[in-house]
Amino acid sequence: MAEVIIDRERCKGCLLCASFCPKQLFTLSDKFNSSGYYPVEIKEMEKCSGCAVCATVCPDVAITAVDR
Amino acid sequence: MAEVIIDRERCKGCLLCASFCPKQLFTLSDKFNSSGYYPVEIKEMEKCSGCAVCATVCPDVAITAVDR
Amino acid sequence: MKDRLIISGFGGQGVMLLGQFLAYAGMLDGRRVSWIPSYGPEMRGGTAYCSVTISDTSIASPVISRPDTLIVMNSPSLDRFLPAVRRYGIVVANSSMIEHIPELDRDIHLVSVPAQSIAEELKAPKASNMVMLGCYLGIRGGLSEKAVEAALQKAFVDAVKRPDLIPINRAAIERGRELALAGN
Amino acid sequence: MKDRLIISGFGGQGVMLLGQFLAYAGMLDGRRVSWIPSYGPEMRGGTAYCSVTISDTSIASPVISRPDTLIVMNSPSLDRFLPAVRRYGIVVANSSMIEHIPELDRDIHLVSVPAQSIAEELKAPKASNMVMLGCYLGIRGGLSEKAVEAALQKAFVDAVKRPDLIPINRAAIERGRELALAGN
Amino acid sequence: MKKKQVLMKGNEAMAEGAIMAGCRYFFGYPITPQNEVPAHMAVSMPRAGGVFIQAESELAAINMVYGAAGAGARVMTSSSSPGISLKQEGISYLVGAELPCVIANIMRGGPGLGGIQPSQSDYYQAVKGGGHGDYRLIVLAPNSVQEMADLTMLAFDLADIYRNPVMILGDGNLGQMMEPVSFCKFRKRKLPPKDWATTGTAGRSRNIVKSLYLIPEQLEAHNRKLYRKFQTMKRCEVRFEEDIPEGCELLLTAFGTTARICRDVVDKLRQRGHKAGLFRPITLFPFPEERIKEVSSWVKAVMTVEMNMGQMVDDVRLAVEGRCPVHFYGRTGGVVPSVEEIVHEAGKILRGIKK
Amino acid sequence: MKKKQVLMKGNEAMAEGAIMAGCRYFFGYPITPQNEVPAHMAVSMPRAGGVFIQAESELAAINMVYGAAGAGARVMTSSSSPGISLKQEGISYLVGAELPCVIANIMRGGPGLGGIQPSQSDYYQAVKGGGHGDYRLIVLAPNSVQEMADLTMLAFDLADIYRNPVMILGDGNLGQMMEPVSFCKFRKRKLPPKDWATTGTAGRSRNIVKSLYLIPEQLEAHNRKLYRKFQTMKRCEVRFEEDIPEGCELLLTAFGTTARICRDVVDKLRQRGHKAGLFRPITLFPFPEERIKEVSSWVKAVMTVEMNMGQMVDDVRLAVEGRCPVHFYGRTGGVVPSVEEIVHEAGKILRGIKK
Amino acid sequence: MRVFERPKMLKDKVFHYCPGCTHGIVHRLVAEIIEEMEIRERTVGVCPVGCAVLAYDYLDIDMQEASHGRAPAVATGIKRVLPDRVVFTYQGDGDLAAIGMTETVHTAARGEPLTVIFINNAIYGMTNGQMAPTTLLGQRTQTTPYGRNAAKEGYPIKVCEMLATLDGPSYIARVSVGSYKSILNARKVLREAFRRQIEENAYALVEVLSTCPTNWSMKPRDAMDWIENEMQETFPVGIFKE
Amino acid sequence: MRVFERPKMLKDKVFHYCPGCTHGIVHRLVAEIIEEMEIRERTVGVCPVGCAVLAYDYLDIDMQEASHGRAPAVATGIKRVLPDRVVFTYQGDGDLAAIGMTETVHTAARGEPLTVIFINNAIYGMTNGQMAPTTLLGQRTQTTPYGRNAAKEGYPIKVCEMLATLDGPSYIARVSVGSYKSILNARKVLREAFRRQIEENAYALVEVLSTCPTNWSMKPRDAMDWIENEMQETFPVGIFKE
Ligand SMILES: Cc1ncc(C[n+]2csc(CCOP(=O)(O)OP(=O)(O)O)c2C)c(N)n1
Ligand SMILES: Cc1ncc(C[n+]2csc(CCOP(=O)(O)OP(=O)(O)O)c2C)c(N)n1
Ligand code: SF4
Ligand code: SF4
Ligand code: SF4
Ligand code: SF4
Ligand code: SF4
Ligand code: SF4
Ligand SMILES: [Mg+2]
Ligand SMILES: [Mg+2]
Helix, strand or coil: CEEEEECCCCCCCCCHHHHHCCCCCEEECCCCCCCCCCCEEECCHHHCCCCCHHHHHCCCCCEEEEEC | CEEEEECCCCCCCCCHHHHHCCCCCEEECCCCCCCCCCCEEECCHHHCCCCCHHHHHCCCCCEEEEEC | CEEEEEEEEEHHHCHHHHHHHHHHHHHHCCCEEEEEECCCHHHCCCEEEEEEEEECCCCCCCCCCCCCEEEECCHHHHHHHHHHCCCCCEEEEECCCCCCCCCCCCCCEEEEECHHHHHHHCCCHHHHHHHHHHHHHHHHCCCCHHHHHHHHHHHHHHHCCCHHHHHHHHHHHHHHHHHHHCCC | CEEEEEEEEEHHHCHHHHHHHHHHHHHHCCCEEEEEECCCHHHCCCEEEEEEEEECCCCCCCCCCCCCEEEECCHHHHHHHHHHCCCCCEEEEECCCCCCCCCCCCCCEEEEECHHHHHHHCCCHHHHHHHHHHHHHHHHCCCCHHHHHHHHHHHHHHHCCCHHHHHHHHHHHHHHHHHHHCCC | CCCCCEEEEHHHHHHHHHHHCCCCEEEECCCCCCCHHHHHHHHHHHHCCCEEEECCCHHHHHHHHHHHHHCCCCEEEEECHHHHHHCHHHHHHHHHCCCCEEEEEEEECCCCCECCCECCCCHHHHHHHCCCCCCCCEEECCCCHHHHHHHHHHHHHHHHHHCCEEEEEEEHHHHHCEEEECCCCCCCCCCCCCCCCCCCCCCCCCCEECCECCCHHHHHHHHHHHHHHHHHHHHHCCCEEEECCCCCCEEEECCHHHHHHHHHHHHHHHHCCCCEEEEEECEEECCCHHHHHHHHCCCCEEEEEECCCCCHHHHHHHHHCCCCCEEEEECCCCCCCCHHHHHHHHHHHHHHHHC | CCCCCEEEEHHHHHHHHHHHCCCCEEEECCCCCCCHHHHHHHHHHHHCCCEEEECCCHHHHHHHHHHHHHCCCCEEEEECHHHHHHCHHHHHHHHHCCCCEEEEEEEECCCCCECCCECCCCHHHHHHHCCCCCCCCEEECCCCHHHHHHHHHHHHHHHHHHCCEEEEEEEHHHHHCEEEECCCCCCCCCCCCCCCCCCCCCCCCCCEECCECCCHHHHHHHHHHHHHHHHHHHHHCCCEEEECCCCCCEEEECCHHHHHHHHHHHHHHHHCCCCEEEEEECEEECCCHHHHHHHHCCCCEEEEEECCCCCHHHHHHHHHCCCCCEEEEECCCCCCCCHHHHHHHHHHHHHHHHC | CEEECCCCCECCCCCCCCCCCCHHHHHHHHHHHHHHCCCHHHEEEEECCCHHHHHHHCECCEEEECCCCCHHHHHHHHHHHCCCCEEEEEEEHHHHHHHCHHHHHHHHHHCCCCEEEEEECCCECCCCCECCCCCCCCCCECCECCCCCHHHHCCCCCHHHHHCCCCCCCEEEEEECCCHHHHHHHHHHHHHHHHHHHHHCCCEEEEEECCCHHHHCCCHHHHHHHHHHHHHHHCCCEEEEC | CEEECCCCCECCCCCCCCCCCCHHHHHHHHHHHHHHCCCHHHEEEEECCCHHHHHHHCECCEEEECCCCCHHHHHHHHHHHCCCCEEEEEEEHHHHHHHCHHHHHHHHHHCCCCEEEEEECCEECCCCCEECCCCCCCCCECCECCCCCHHHHCCCCCHHHHHCCCCCCCEEEEEECCCHHHHHHHHHHHHHHHHHHHHHCCCEEEEEECCCHHHHCCCHHHHHHHHHHHHHHHCCCEEEEC
8 A cells, every 4th residue: 555645844835746646636735834835635545556756746855655 | 563562660570471472482681670570571573473462461461462 | 103013924925015015005195114125035935024114204224123013924923023022012913823822021012813814704815914904004093094095006906907906905904904993 | 796787678589588597697606686577468579678686685676777787689678778777887788789879978888799790600690698698797797607607507408408509608608708808 | 395206125216216317228137135126127228218138147247338338328237245246357447448337236245155135244345446456436325215216316427427437335225125215307417428439430530448558657647547536536526414413422424224223323322312423424435534534533432333344444444543432333244233232332332431 | 504596486486385385276367477377387286296277267266266175175376466356256255165275466557457567456455355245365465586485385374274265465576576485395284174174974974165144143143253263363463574773764664566675765765864664564464553553653654655556555544543644655557666766755754754 | 665755865954945846856866866876975066056055955965155157166176176076066047057157168178077967947046037048038037027039138048059069078968857757857867967977087967947936927837837848849858968 | 553452441550469470360351341341430349358459559440448258248238339330359269268258158149249250379379378268189388288188178169169059149150361262261251240240230250260379389381381280170160150
């Protein structure tokens, strides 16, 4: 099972991950982080394929992809 | 009849004219000019064809070529 | 009248515009004004702020070390500038973005406004700065209706050519003012 | 002993070398010396000169405004520097290149040497500077044979690796010296 | 009737002032905190029928200025500290070739890359000459957005009158600050025609724009000619503002932003019963040395306040020549001193005097 | 036993001195009158196992110096007036990043392209800072070929001790002149290791070489740290030479070439029965202000002689603070003043004193 | 098993870059390559003046901060002193191709053994969006408010094509980080550029087409697409010298 | 009938150039072309810092003296103010291709309507013979006493080839004045470079392979032959853009 971990404090809500994720799993959180950004979240983690596209395109290196 | 006029004061004795003249007419004068250079001279002017090669290559524009 | 304000918040919260709005309105009311932004890369992501002076007499130093009024849109701003506020000064704080507003041990008039929530209620999430403005106007008074109206014109018509945004921003100012007058 | 010289001529006449030669020989003789060239584009075609000081005591100013000795290889140099020569000074002039040597109304010892002609006689047309040098040495004295010999070595072996040029240059110096001693 | 006021940034006011003064050529390179100048020029120059070029560097910019000035135009460039350092060779050439132009330095903290917050640490560079050779710029130090416009307009006339570059020495604070400005119509003085400009030889003998004098006596003569101009500037162009009470105990001297701050300081000190005064040089070169000399013979002490480690204070000392103590208070690196801290420092000096 | 003497140009002596002091990196760009420096380096550096690069410009050269200094090397560059102006940004960066290096300015006449004959008209630039920001260079002023070598060697140690650029301020005359030089073996002092250099992180945490401090308080702290170094220099590195007789009537002050000339002037004046003295600053920064202050309280008058329109004289005046009159005599543009003319000027001053 | 992890060489600090700015992607690629090649302890980087001015805050290696445009000269100084270290510069288009053009060309002509990473975002990011030498024709910026006009502001400079005419460089390439695939390719090419320096003691330059959503006034994803669709027309991706 | 006469546009002053230096030939060609095109009264020239620094002493036109390397910027300033004048620069290889490379590339990229005359003599003449960016491999100069070595000093820069990759220029050519025929050709090409500016409002650059007998330590005629035989191998004559 694959999982991606998003570092809320690092994420700036740019939505690049969201737009590139082949499964369209990302949504914006409605709570801002300490820098005032609304980070992304994944609700249906089970749908994730572990392809790491999101992590590859994330400019803030906020995503860690784990394949278990 | 062709003639070339050499401006003694302008000539620096570089001998470019001499080396390019198809008729090999130039020689160095043995009197220096006021800048301390030995200018060129032509002894046998009548051999000159008026081709103006000498004037074209003279870097000091010291030669006037006349064709009469 | 002389008011020296520091207005501070995150980069995208419109604090610069809010300050310019005030300065412009003050000028139209015949007052001396000055506006100084913070500038540079610190703005990106970090906190942005500006200093505004509105005064009936000529302004010597436009640089404000001890503000009469502080308008803060986020926590870091409050932490940074609160200690500098003068005795009997006013602090308007955006409680939507500031979770813990500290106890004050000095004579400062603190007003907290859930500006972000109000703006969202009004379906104008970007207008939280105008809610704050309204609140400030409500407390401090001193700027004419006419000047505020002209500043709205300037900000949304002349600058960004979006006259359609005027009503909603006017409404945001109104809500802010109401809150202030209601004593928060 | 203290002699301040200006040595001047056309770019190609070897005046710089002549000056360095003197300075070097002076140094070997245990004296204080300095050599200052004129430099820059004025050298091209125009006149080049150098200032040499040889002294038994330390040299304060190496810059020479009023030379004790003037060695001139061409007319423009004579015109330029003659007025500056001190009373009782020496002028060595290359008469091969200076047609009119003016009448002197001051107490200056003038020696004219047909240095170019002599050099050509010696089949060493480039050694006219050495003829001048010899003449100067003849008049002024004060530099040892040994130092002059070492300077020859330095100039033609160490610098340009042409030991074959030493005899002819030595001869040029000798001819110059003879002329000087012959009282011109 | 009150003139129409516009709320503007200092940088914009300077740019607008330049255009009003007939400047039609601007060559610049981006650098914070003066980016509003090229930005404004990019929009407004074409509208005014002028030319704006974003040059490939500050070096290119200052040398475009040289070419345009030599061709007879009113021309300007603007930058901030590191960029101004790069222009030093060009500035020295402009003075050497006697070309009129206006150069703005909206100072930030240094040395090196430093920071981008306001500072006054390029005073020496502007006033003593950061480039090589004996030369002077007229250096004007505005202290408000209005003056950013007004002194810029003045600068173009002075440049033309003296055939010398004029520098506007502002800082990040003055450049970024907004205040109301009103523009009065600029009246260009009657100036001699630029018959020395290289515009093509039609109808006259040729003109050469240069600073090369290979013969030392000629270069010296050229230097003396320039020097005479600088002396004339000292005689005719000194500008300052002062508020010195009778019996003044402490005279504050400051320029630009710090002069604004010191205005409040003086008020505070007076409220507390001290006889404080303020002296603000508007021209940093020519420096108002005569006036300072005069007052230094009767004020009790002088305190110079700058946003640097002490630069203008040297010129103050040169003028005071030991007639009274000269103190210095400075903040640097982008820190703007507060009224309170200066008052505090002044208090210490005043207590010293009382004793 | 007398040490072995070599007849050398000042420029060559400087280059040789640098190599003897362990300099193994030289980056330069040709310019008269210092071309013998790169020429000598081009021949000798490879022999010494070092690197010589003719950079594409002075800007490239000074920034190669920055890189090499940051990597921990002893490094040097050299130029003349216009080229030094181009280096101002780089110099400000070097000070900001606290990088040790040696920079030679073999001055020529300015402003602009000027001429190529000797001058001292970059004094301000060297001493007050031609670049932006508050900074100082240690400035050494040799007055002989021997000192061109000796002070250059010293310069490398001072640069390393203070982590600050050191400037050798010579002129075309000193660079082109030949005099006998003897080189004593250079003994490098024990200096702390350059553990701040960027050499790769092996075995330690990383090093950063920079001058950027975006937060004003940090930049100010950095400036104060630099300032403390400058104060230490003032305390520890002042060097001068003096010959001041008791009851001195006229004290000549001069540096470099003009100091040599003034030596003769003083002798002449003494021959005529005047009590003349000579004061020669060897360090122009730190300037020997304390000593001048002292003597200015009892000498009758000071006369500063320079090859410019009056620059060091300001520092002299700042030290004298009105205690005695300070006169100035200067020639510029490549004209070297003669002993006779200075004696003449001095005579005028002396007559004024007698009256 | 972790399939994608933050390189250890990246310090903990949050990038100061704007949301969606691809400077961050290139930083990560550089960090990954240095880690992978195990050269961290012998690498020295040179920061530009531009948005990447604080790169030293993120990469855990020795770094020097150069003045605007002079990174190649600074890197030359370092490399000559430390010829066995790996030295790279990271420069923007204003830094490398405007003010620093002389140093860029000459360092390349010298074939100085360096790796130059050239971020072409067609704009001056740091100073709020002025024209760069690589700004496209018609592109609006703060200093080309009416769109870049060839007649007044000239044509975009194609750095790779230009430098490829020199004999000094060993490797000149242009890549993009405008899409997932492009990023994977960029990584390969950047790695090769480091390899050239390390194994062949040679000069290599990689131009990276990068976004500036803030000053392009685009959403981050639109900015990426703009690289792929618009920028690449003027700046084709490829290897220009090898 | 005079078949060859000194152009009136040349002032009476004797050139300060060394005997046999071909700077003089190029000066004459420029003078002839300006006379022939009848543009003397509306031409403004820009002198470099280099041996031609005194060109204003010889050409009887309005001229400006630029600082070292900045002639293209100075010319840009002039041309923008006086768009109907003919503006040219005359620059050496140190001036144009070393210190002034940035201005050279950017002025070309802008397609600034100028004529650039570029004297490539493979050396710094004025300062007594240091390496130029165009110094040939192996060539000895004051600063390459052991001969230019590619590994240390890099490769000669081919300016025409490089600038021809830009979209801005209209005409880029290399000629020689190393022989009689070459001189005749140089004249034609130089004339075309002026024509482009005048008739097409376009940028043109002509590189002229020129001698420096003094610093090459050659007799003037040998120097000319060296151009034709040696220099042209590295710098082929031709038209690179038109
Ligand atoms: C000498 C100098 N000139 C100008 C600047 C201002 N400046 C800082 S970054 C920059 C340009 C940045 O653009 P670029 O190199 O493209 O990098 P980006 O920010 O786009 O990544 C400029 C002009 C400076 N710091 N120093
Ligand atoms: C800023 C600056 N750097 C260096 C110099 C010294 N300098 C004068 S001419 C020149 C180079 C001349 O070479 P080139 O441009 O090839 O012209 P050439 O003399 O060969 O015709 C140099 C380096 C200078 N005057 N100004
Ligand atoms: S790993 Fe792939 S599928 Fe999973 S969230 Fe990331 S992009 Fe989407
Ligand atoms: S790409 Fe990264 S920074 Fe952007 S939204 Fe996704 S996780 Fe956040
Ligand atoms: S015109 Fe021709 S033939 Fe006559 S001298 Fe000249 S080159 Fe010789
Ligand atoms: S080419 Fe000209 S300068 Fe040379 S020798 Fe002939 S006439 Fe004299
Ligand atoms: S300004 Fe542009 S380049 Fe700079 S960080 Fe923001 S998006 Fe990136
Ligand atoms: S040095 Fe060379 S280029 Fe200069 S004038 Fe002499 S021969 Fe010509
Ligand atoms: Mg960019
Ligand atoms: Mg050349």
